[in-house]
Amino acid sequence: xxxxxxxxxxxxxxxxxxxxxxxxxxxxxxxxxxxxxxxxxxxxxxxxxxxxxxxxxxxxxxxxxxxxxxxxxxxxxxxxxxxxxxxxxxxxxxxxxxxxxxxxxxxxxxxxxxxxxxxxxxxxxxxxxxxxxxxxxxxxxxxxxxxxxxxxxxxxxxxxxxxxxxxxxxxxxxxxxxxxxxxxxxxxxxxxxxxxxxxxxxxxxxxxxxxxxxxxxxxxxxxxxxxxxxxxxxxxxxxxxxxxxxxxxxxxxxxxxxxxxxxxxxxxxxxxxxxxxxxxxxxxxxxxxxxx
Ligand SMILES: [Zn+2]
Numbered sequence: 001x002x003x004x005x006x007x008x009x010x011x012x013x014x015x016x017x018x019x020x021x022x023x024x025x026x027x028x029x030x031x032x033x034x035x036x037x038x039x040x041x042x043x044x045x046x047x048x049x050x051x052x053x054x055x056x057x058x059x060x061x062x063x064x065x066x067x068x069x070x071x072x073x074x075x076x077x078x079x080x081x082x083x084x085x086x087x088x089x090x091x092x093x094x095x096x097x098x099x100x101x102x103x104x105x106x107x108x109x110x111x112x113x114x115x116x117x118x119x120x121x122x123x124x125x126x127x128x129x130x131x132x133x134x135x136x137x138x139x140x141x142x143x144x145x146x147x148x149x150x151x152x153x154x155x156x157x158x159x160x161x162x163x164x165x166x167x168x169x170x171x172x173x174x175x176x177x178x179x180x181x182x183x184x185x186x187x188x189x190x191x192x193x194x195x196x197x198x199x200x201x202x203x204x205x206x207x208x209x210x211x212x213x214x215x216x217x218x219x220x221x222x223x224x225x226x227x228x229x230x231x232x233x234x235x236x237x238x239x240x241x242x243x244x245x246x247x248x249x250x251x252x253x254x255x256x257x258x259x260x261x262x263x264x265x266x267x268x269x270x271x272x273x274x275x276x277x278x279x280x281x282x283x284x285x286x287x288x289x290x291x292x
Pocket of ligand 1: 112114115218264265
């Protein structure tokens, strides 16, 4: 009888997608079950019943995805995950055959820890020694100035500011910001302002040879909950009313234009379409294919 070792984890979370001349590699940073407290409107009871009716665990499970864009001979990474030691992004980058030294640009959707903390090792040093870091000016300006805290005595808020500042600290001198008028912060990657979750939260669109992919950042955290309840905000939404408007705007844009979309917290690799059905948006995952 053959003795086999039972698997205890997935094989690497790496998924390639061709968008015209561009290859987008989705790299999983893993995921985690999240507590209920950040949901500001939804009761745990209603949330649990919604999730269970969709065969999901409660509290909700969040994936985190990062995106490596192979474009014009350069490597741009969109978001970095929560950081070495917690997330599995670096393992998956290695599995994709890429070393951190090869990353030319790190483009950020926003500066929350689950997106920017992967810029540094636990000792505060750079993960991407050769990368320029690019982020919306509104985002950079907000998190770099402690005077922007709504409640300076709140330890959670203090931690968010400290983490954003620590993640960028070793890159001083290699940080570039862009503002509203600059629509292409990295060649071939368009920025679409989607503020609210954070003041400079930005979605990115990759358009090549008549194909398009919208990487929308944190427009949805748990798709089941927020597609049923578009007005559901989280405690970490800096400007909640604006976050709702940005969510509705990008969902409508994706549905109307029949766009291929993905996001940082959609189930890996998150690629799919948004369909409007009976007045509600539905996320339809793309079918897996072995070839690009
Ligand atoms: Zn996030």
